[in-house]
Amino acid sequence: MMEKRARDALPAPAPGQEINRFTELQTFVQVAQLGSFSAAARQREVSPSAVSKIVARLEARLGVQLLRRSTRRLELTEEGQQLLEQGRTLLADWMALESAVTRCGQPSGLVRINASSSIGQRLLVPLVPALLRQHPELQLDLSFTDQVVDLIAARADIALRWGRLPSSEMVARLLGHTRQVIVASPAYLRQQGTPARPKDLQRHVRIGWNYPRAVPHWPFAVQGHKQAVSMGEVLRVNDGETMRALVLAGAGLARLSLYHAWEDLQSGRLRVVLEDFNTGDLEPIHAVYVGKPGQLPARTRAVLDFLKAHVDLGYAQAVPAGWCT
Template structure:
């Protein structure tokens, strides 16, 4: 039977006690048994962990590494067992989250009260920004991103697709007319973004072919919520994700235009995070809670029946 956790405990006690005999006394084992267990670890790893002398024990470089990693492994094991035995309410710590303004306000924030009912000891450090952050430099645990993901060593969970629509307020359309073709966009104020990754091109379908139409307008903003508010104020056309304008469309505050020629305008939405197999429990439960609920926000038709 594999008992590496038990061997780690013996090794830690030897290091902390300073001798095989004292470790054996504390663990109610014989010195020879303790010595054989440490020798078994060294034989399995193929390295010497402890330099033995008649006066004292000293760790090799490999021994110091094994000691530090063993402490981490055993502490993680204790944490898992403690959380499972006491329940989810004991899971604590801070989860640092970055999310775009619109997705954060409309999708993530409404889920937080329910999350805290299940995990009252977790602090959510929430930053709303439509700029791409570096998870390492900004000490971010989870980032929700809209758009293709670059190749990296980060982990990701697919949430769904954000479909974009071209919308305007009825008052704007009354003043400037409703566009019916791609050529009409040249006569309209098209509200846009100033991200480095964004381009003033709206994908449309013309004569059965996919094409991109360059647009211009009086606004370039760094977040979708500003663009939405100016569209609601009747300042121009806006190209926004459907989750962002769903309620406005249903209430008649905004109207979709050019629906018949808008190309398949969609982008993936993902949760990006660090850690992998060594992800902290607080981050794991946050993702496990949020991802299926956010999937339902993006695709209400796929949400499970209540």
């Protein structure tokens, strides 16, 4: 008996209390479509008395009669018919909106991705066709730059970043690791000779980075100790693809991530030097984003999950001996 009274008890909102207009409209539409309070009550899993109170409260708030009640049937008034027609449209639009912004259904909409030139070209671009086949409702906006951008200012949903991340409010998802190797073109090595020890680099052109966060030296492991070789001032760039192109053209040596040089090493267009002195340090590759992991749009989460599953993790391995000089 107490349960029935609790289900029936739907008092009018107290002064200043917010009215649940959605529930009122939804209940009225169900009553009108089903033709009875009892049928609507069964669908809503409440008592007929509770449904009657909701409709009565709606009528009182609007100041019009929506239903004519008799012992045998319910009949819509003109105002009730108008509310039914427009109310059904409003409810359908609301359900469509909820589906679009929650996790339900196929991920859809625009995802903006920012990445460095090398990560974008070498890791992301090859994955785009499969990503769009798996999620055909997605739209991608790709921006590649080696400058670290502010995700909010750039309106980016995801940024792919290599190396250690500074402390920030962004959330990072680790995609994998990569080793770094020192590479040169065969033509450059024929003309300038192959360095046998780290100190030999002093007589070679070393291509480095010119942005403020760049490390101004290359690390080596010499007899169990780390040794740093200064970059020098001969040639510096701010773009990974430019650095790769300069090495391929024979301009000098560069320290590239293994994923960046992989295809050139496989084909023989580049060779690895000083691998016996490689520290073996692994650099992380992250997908970073702003927001709480449990509250991401379905489209952003779908891209993050795809990248986590498909970014090649083989770039942390030692290079084959055949790639070394």
